[in-house]
Amino acid sequence: MNFTAAAKTLVSSSISAVALAAGLSGCAGGSPIALPTQAPEPVYVTAPLTGVQYEDTSPEALQLKKPSVACKIDNGSEAPRPQSGLNSTDIVFDEMVEGGLTRLVAIWHSTQPDAIGPVRSIRPMDPDITSPFGGIVCFSGGQAVFVNMINEAPVFVASETTEQGKGTFSRSTDRIAPHNVIVNVMKLASDHPELTPPAPQFQFGKDVQNSSAGASGEAVTKFEVKFPQASALWTASSDGAKWLRTQDGKPLTDKLDGEQVSATNIVVLSVKIDRSYLDRKYGHIPKSVLVDSGKAWVFSGGKLIESNWSKASATSPIVLTDSAGSPVLLAPGNTWVELMPVAPEGKISITKAPVASPSPSPSAK
Secondary structure, three states: OOOOHEEEEEEHHHHHHHHHHHHHHHOOOOOOOOOOOOOOOOOOEOOOOOOOOOEEEOHHHOOOOOOOOOEEOOOOOOOOOEEEHHOOOOEEEEEEEEEHHHHHHHOOOOOOOOOOEEEOOOOHHHHHHHHHHOOOOEEOOOOOHHHHHHOOOOEEEEEEOOOOOOOOOOOOOOOOOOOEEOHHHHHHHHOOOEEEEEOOOOEEEHHHHOHHHHOOOOOEEEEEEEOOOOOEEEOOOOOOOOEEEEEEOEOOOOOOOOOOOOOOOEEEEEEOOOEEEEEEOOOOOOEEEOOOOOEEEEEEOEEEEEEEEEEOOOOOOOOOEOOOOEEEEEOOOEEEEEEEEEEOOOOOEEOOOOOOOOOOOOOOO
């Protein structure tokens, strides 16, 4: 390179450097121009009872810091229906009580309304159902032996008696007693910031396609769980995302939203019944045996996978495994657990979706 070419290159480089410095320092007053920064990746938290994820600064995520509230919900006759708040639950247990009827143990955590019910009395299997959640258990009345059992469980007990004057329990004027006890679970949870959120109870796939039933299950249009004097029919929604509940032959609706009660997952457990609790008025009070193991049917995304269940202790969660012993994953969303008595008291009937016949291959000419 000759001297003239080298000089031109040096001048050109100097001009470029000056231009870059000028651009960085700004046009007026020497103020620097801010360079674009990359937005931080959002952080998500997972709802322990539904597997649904929320951004950590959202109101939904803040709600997850509260304790869960489990309440005994009436379900034994036409009088309590439609119940209030069932569509905002995280998990519901459907249990057999005396006379072959059913009642519900409903757990609210991700959403906690200010008026759910009607709330009724405690039963012998309720400590085993609610102990893994911790938090609060609410009910109205019960035999002394069963109240003593729940008092010994690792939960905060909120009964209509203990909560008098606190604004959490009330009597509705549009229902007849004893089917008119209403609970403000929002206030009940807020009154106890010292209580911790519940631990996860089931395992979840990242979406319905990655749930165990959604990935490898058989397509089902409907199924019915039968108790001696009650039945729960679940029908797949048109898009297969939800199961819609029919109770004793009639669609069950939620009084709060007017919609048919629905769930993302239905888990049916075949459970033994302990009848050692004798009552002078009602006879033997059935207790669903949960510290045990047995057969299970898991329904998600319009599909079914048969599996097994086990529960090691009163405070342990229910564990679901497939035929190979691997964990069964539910779809993110709410879950109903049907505690179906073993045969002949309990029965499940399943209607599987028709399988399309393969198209006939063209005949050779």
